[in-house]
Amino acid sequence: MFLLIAYATTDGQTRRIARFAADRLAAVGHSVELLNVEDSEGLDLARFDAAILAGSLHAGGYQKALARFATDQATLLALMPTLFLAVSLSAAGNDPDDWAGLRKCLAEFETGTGWTPDRVEHVAGAFRFSEYDFFRAWAMRRIADQKGEAIEAGKDKEYTDWAAFGAALDSWVADLPKAGAASAG
Numbered sequence: 001m002f003l004l005i006a007y008a009t010t011d012g013q014t015r016r017i018a019r020f021a022a023d024r025l026a027a028v029g030h031s032v033e034l035l036n037v038e039d040s041e042g043l044d045l046a047r048f049d050a051a052i053l054a055g056s057l058h059a060g061g062y063q064k065a066l067a068r069f070a071t072d073q074a075t076l077l078a079l080m081p082t083l084f085l086a087v088s089l090s091a092a093g094n095d096p097d098d099w100a101g102l103r104k105c106l107a108e109f110e111t112g113t114g115w116t117p118d119r120v121e122h123v124a125g126a127f128r129f130s131e132y133d134f135f136r137a138w139a140m141r142r143i144a145d146q147k148g149e150a151i152e153a154g155k156d157k158e159y160t161d162w163a164a165f166g167a168a169l170d171s172w173v174a175d176l177p178k179a180g181a182a183s184a185g
């Protein structure tokens, strides 16, 4: 199969997650194109058998560039199997309010773009203090405090469960229809 992984990232964790997915899917014999949505101009989505879109939540919204990409490609995305990797810190815990918030943000993204993914994986992201400016570091330290998370000054903290994420990818790819119109693998 020929698979597209198109991602948007603000601080880099979604890029890591998208790369992990690309490596995992390539390792089992698929052809994978990994693309930052910022570089997607002229992309012919019809070449792919299936697509993964990935983005992260920042102040209640996924990246605008990802929303633009999904909006522009909504018609073609509806014709192929799709997976949305929705990265956030809310997904790191079990707080019902946080999960209700995730569902709301996802619904807004779907309504706003006109794209409804076949499958959604909420993936826990990371605090990336090495990437934050002073004000974001301050805001994120407050959030960490409110959640009772111990943060070492200036140190990143990753919540992504790579084993669980890998298993979710394996399950998604195993369920794909075997022969695609533009199959290359």
Ligand SMILES: Cc1cc2nc3c(=O)[nH]c(=O)nc-3n(C[C@H](O)[C@H](O)[C@H](O)COP(=O)(O)O)c2cc1C
Binding pocket: 008, 009, 010, 011, 012, 013, 014, 015, 055, 056, 057, 058, 059, 060, 061, 087, 088, 089, 090, 091, 124, 125, 126, 127, 128, 136, 140
């Ligand atoms: C300024 C800022 C705002 C954020 N807002 C939210 C939020 O509203 N909900 C949430 O669950 N996570 C939120 N996060 C956590 C990010 O989704 C998480 O850090 C993720 O790993 C970022 O991915 P990226 O490195 O690809 O940008 C926020 C992070 C930052 C820095």
